[in-house]
Amino acid sequence: MKIALLGYGKMGHVIERIALERGHEIVLKKDENNTYDGLSNADVAIDFSIPTVAVDNISSCFHANVPVISGTTGWLEHYDDMVALCTEKKGAFISSSNFSLGVNLFFELNDYLAQMMSKFNSYTVEMEEIHHTQKLDAPSGTAISLAKGVIENSSYTDWTLDKPLDNQIHIEAVRTENIPGTHTVTYNSDVDSIEIKHTAHNRDGFALGAVIAAEWIVGKHGVFTMKDVLK
Numbered sequence: 001m002k003i004a005l006l007g008y009g010k011m012g013h014v015i016e017r018i019a020l021e022r023g024h025e026i027v028l029k030k031d032e033n034n035t036y037d038g039l040s041n042a043d044v045a046i047d048f049s050i051p052t053v054a055v056d057n058i059s060s061c062f063h064a065n066v067p068v069i070s071g072t073t074g075w076l077e078h079y080d081d082m083v084a085l086c087t088e089k090k091g092a093f094i095s096s097s098n099f100s101l102g103v104n105l106f107f108e109l110n111d112y113l114a115q116m117m118s119k120f121n122s123y124t125v126e127m128e129e130i131h132h133t134q135k136l137d138a139p140s141g142t143a144i145s146l147a148k149g150v151i152e153n154s155s156y157t158d159w160t161l162d163k164p165l166d167n168q169i170h171i172e173a174v175r176t177e178n179i180p181g182t183h184t185v186t187y188n189s190d191v192d193s194i195e196i197k198h199t200a201h202n203r204d205g206f207a208l209g210a211v212i213a214a215e216w217i218v219g220k221h222g223v224f225t226m227k228d229v230l231k
Contacts, residue, residue, distance in 0.1 A: 003214060004028035004042035004066065006057040007049030010134075011071070014207040015046055022211060030057075040064045044214045050136060051075040058082050058093070067092035067217045069210055071099050073141030083223050092217050094224045097141030099209030103183075104226045106198040110146050110185055113196060114153035123187040123194070125150055127159075128172040130182040138173035142183055147171060150185070180206075 008029045028038035051074030061068035086093040129143040147159035157167045164170040180200040187194040
């Protein structure tokens with residue numbers, strides 16, 4: 001499989017290593033200094049760039065008839081536009097806040113726990129996410145996905161980084177050196193606390209999941225999620 005890497009930072013380098021280990025070929029390594037030359041030769045593109053260029057990367061893939069996997073966060077106000085363009089161009093697209101297989105299992109656990117806890121009004125929920133200082137967006141896309149999972153299965157209606165109102169989930173975003181990603185969801189009451197936590201030890205899990213998604217999407221048309229890949 002021929003892969004275009006759109007974004008060649010730390011994650012791009014890890015994705016390259018894992019893709020090569022799995023027998024794939026890299027035909028484009030795009031950072032801010034080079035062009036899309038070679039994109040049309042790719043079977044699939046993997047975008048781990050930055051919020052300000054993600055939309056250009058994704059739309060360029062659709063125009064080049066190249067399926068695209070995007071793990072960039074912080075640009076999702078344009079997500080519906082990209083879905084519409086994907087449909088118009090009969091493309092293939094997966095955007096996820098986190099491609100780690102472990103995190104996607106954690107999403108399922110979070111949804112299930114939220115359903116259980118919604119029956120017990122004595123508990124309130126809060127979240128914490130910890131990432132390296134190079135991460136540009138806060139809270140993380142993964143934390144937002146976790147919050148949405150709780151909101152869809154409870155009476156909460158929103159999340160906030162500030163002091164929460166009664167119907168809001170507070171997310172604490174922490175930035176420190178050399179932390180790939182830690183996410184904690186805690187339910188607190190006066191008598192006890194229930195906590196679920198996912199800790200990434202390195203970037204390999206995110207990269208492997210993205211490559212697996214890229215392998216899965218080749219030959220397909222439509223907008224998919226990691227749930228489709230895992231099934």
